[in-house]
Amino acid sequence: xxxxxxxxxxxxxxxxxxxxxxxxxxxxxxxxxxxxxxxxxxxxxxxxxxxxxxxxxxxxxxxxxxxxxxxxxxxxxxxxxxxxxxxxxxxxxxxxxxxxxxxxxxxxxxxxxxxxxxxxxxxxxxxxxxxxxxxxxxxxxxxxxxxxxxxxxxxxxxxxxxxxxxxxxxxxxxxxxx
Numbered sequence: 001x002x003x004x005x006x007x008x009x010x011x012x013x014x015x016x017x018x019x020x021x022x023x024x025x026x027x028x029x030x031x032x033x034x035x036x037x038x039x040x041x042x043x044x045x046x047x048x049x050x051x052x053x054x055x056x057x058x059x060x061x062x063x064x065x066x067x068x069x070x071x072x073x074x075x076x077x078x079x080x081x082x083x084x085x086x087x088x089x090x091x092x093x094x095x096x097x098x099x100x101x102x103x104x105x106x107x108x109x110x111x112x113x114x115x116x117x118x119x120x121x122x123x124x125x126x127x128x129x130x131x132x133x134x135x136x137x138x139x140x141x142x143x144x145x146x147x148x149x150x151x152x153x154x155x156x157x158x159x160x161x162x163x164x165x166x167x168x169x170x171x172x173x174x175x176x177x178x
Contacts, residue, residue, distance in 0.1 A: 087118075
């Protein structure tokens with residue numbers, strides 16, 4: 001398990017799947033805002049819930065509280081490019097875990113994984129412009145706003161802007177993670 005200050009990132013367990021399906025992926029609004037595509041029902045074989053054999057360009061984790069081990073969400077590096085040594089960060093916290101500062105620790109722990117464990121050079125986050133929690137978590141970890149993709153996301157009947165944030169290894173100040 002990768003340990004942050006308050007959260008751990010661990011492998012996905014079979015008993016995580018019903019919780020994640022019910023609290024994250026069956027929430028139409030949350031899923032539509034997070035997935036970058038239209039909501040669709042999640043099946044038992046959906047790759048987002050896979051326990052075994054993720055593709056090489058994906059590193060999926062379940063997020064748990066270190067104090068007690070309670071499942072509080074998902075985190076992943078996706079689009080991992082081993083030639084250019086970069087990847088994208090994605091997180092999804094269960095509704096009960098939002099607004100409690102976990103996101104900042106999850107992003108920090110993913111940075112440790114990307115930069116230290118995987119030897120990546122750059123990490124990137126794309127998020128809806130109104131996702132203040134993710135933007136704040138990214139900036140607290142040293143990510144820099146690199147631009148706005150205007151009207152780039154079709155979300156529940158409207159176009160929305162996305163913010164692109166980036167962090168390179170030499171700028172990262174990883175502390176309290178490991």
